[in-house]
Amino acid sequence: MKHPLLVFPTLSATKRTFEICNIHFGNTHHRSNPANAFRHALWNVLICEKSLKWTRNKQKSVFWAQKVGDLYEKVTQNTPMEEEMDLHNNAVGRIYFLNLLGKNEAEIIHYISIKMKSAQKVSKIEEMKSYRIEMVFIEG
Template identity: 60%
Template sequence: MKIWARIKKLSFPQLWQFSVLFLKHPLLIIPTLQATKRTFQICDTLYGKEHHKSNKANAFRHALWNVLLCKNSMKRFKNKQKSVFWAQNITDLYEKVTQNEVLEEAMDLHNNTIGRICFLNFLDQNEEEIVTFLQNKAENSQKVEKLNAFKKHQNQLVYLLE
């Protein structure tokens, strides 16, 4: 299971940060893991291993992960703003502890935000419709090479590599 492999790579301080977050919301552990697992299943099916690079498939994965985190936590919170806040907390913490390069982290955070916005805009759509929408959005994503370029693409997914 890829999720378990990722968890095993975290250091003790990184695990502690996630533990504290989940201790505050223990009923969100399973929905969060389910959203993460489903994201990888969909991305593996659509893109194989390509979504592990800083490309359009990766942009899709980050946006989808946030949508599914929001949808799954919505079942618990019954409140879209709380669901979005939860997804942001989880994904921001993940980006913080994984310590990517600055440009990669900015790309991931940007695409995470786009995913949460998509959740809010397409609250009632089913998974298939959201996947199709995000695939189209990924196909039209914009390549960025500098930090200041993200501002030009506030409503679009972004990527670093072809």
């Protein structure tokens, strides 16, 4: 592993993401719904934010979050549609991070919660390309 110290902020971000999502959504964020989209976007924002303290470079933090997210999706047992949905929402979260620099956790949660309301339901992988900066989900 090229950056072993980035594992610590990644684990911290992952733990915090699940705490927040369990509080706000209970177990529903484990389905392919808007709450799941929120979780993936938040996870990437928090990985970027927490790793930024180590990298001191927002682009390096974004790259790290992408690397972690892509690897995670490759090892999970999701359908191709679910995998693409998760990868899409991870990427949207990294875009949100760049828009949320300097914001506190409450502001980040509020922002993603508002964005979640405009998440788009899709039934085909190709549809996701139409929503580059919006979260997507496959079941309501």
